[in-house]
Amino acid sequence: MAYQPAVALQKRLVERVKAAGEEQAYLVVVEHDPPVITLGRGADAANVRASRARLEAEGVELRESSRGGDVTYHGPGQLVGYPVLRLDLHGRDVHRYLRDLEEVLMRTLARFGLEGGRRQGFTGVWVGPEKIAAIGVAVSRWVTYHGFALNVATDLRHFGLIVPCGISDRAVTSLAKVLGRPVTVDEVKPLLVECVVEVFGFSGAVGGSVEDHGG
Numbered sequence: 001m002a003y004q005p006a007v008a009l010q011k012r013l014v015e016r017v018k019a020a021g022e023e024q025a026y027l028v029v030v031e032h033d034p035p036v037i038t039l040g041r042g043a044d045a046a047n048v049r050a051s052r053a054r055l056e057a058e059g060v061e062l063r064e065s066s067r068g069g070d071v072t073y074h075g076p077g078q079l080v081g082y083p084v085l086r087l088d089l090h091g092r093d094v095h096r097y098l099r100d101l102e103e104v105l106m107r108t109l110a111r112f113g114l115e116g117g118r119r120q121g122f123t124g125v126w127v128g129p130e131k132i133a134a135i136g137v138a139v140s141r142w143v144t145y146h147g148f149a150l151n152v153a154t155d156l157r158h159f160g161l162i163v164p165c166g167i168s169d170r171a172v173t174s175l176a177k178v179l180g181r182p183v184t185v186d187e188v189k190p191l192l193v194e195c196v197v198e199v200f201g202f203s204g205a206v207g208g209s210v211e212d213h214g215g
Helices: 003-019 052-058 094-110 156-161 175-179 185-200
Strands: 026-030 036-039 061-064 071-074 078-084 125-127 130-140 143-151
Touching: 003 026, 003 061, 003 078, 003 143, 026 185, 052 061, 052 156, 071 078, 071 156, 078 185, 094 125, 094 130, 094 143, 094 185
Parallel strands: 036 061
Antiparallel strands: 026 078, 036 071, 078 143, 125 130, 130 143
């Protein structure tokens, strides 16, 4: 799905969750195609290294975003998760929420025998010295949207178009690169959903789709 329709879907789900009389939560899981560079609320435009002409030639969109954080990249081979949930029922603490998302990603990596970690002063998840997952969230009346991006089999060359998350001295990696074998988003997706359910303590039915978006 392209980036803008995914944002519009999240906003509809945010309003649905706000209107619900009891806890209701969604997880939008998507690969963004066409590829897109997004600028968060705190983004420095200078962290987009490529000119608009080059982005157009590469088929990469450039979009502003209401999430926190700096500049990041989304594209095919990257598993993007947008949890829409009531943070007032999960601690009313945005910093804790960020740590919970990191925990989700670290547990997902552990399913592949990898040890993901945090880096002091940075949000996201790392394998060794390289960043494998980025996080940027937004909250509207204690309902969350935006979320995280896990590099599964992403074209890492596209990260050269930006200074990822404004961090100029750290490299970016992917699950496929670290494991040294092909990995698909479909292989990772159910494991990640299980980890979301575990970390946030959800119960009951999991799965299905709220709308048909043709893939």
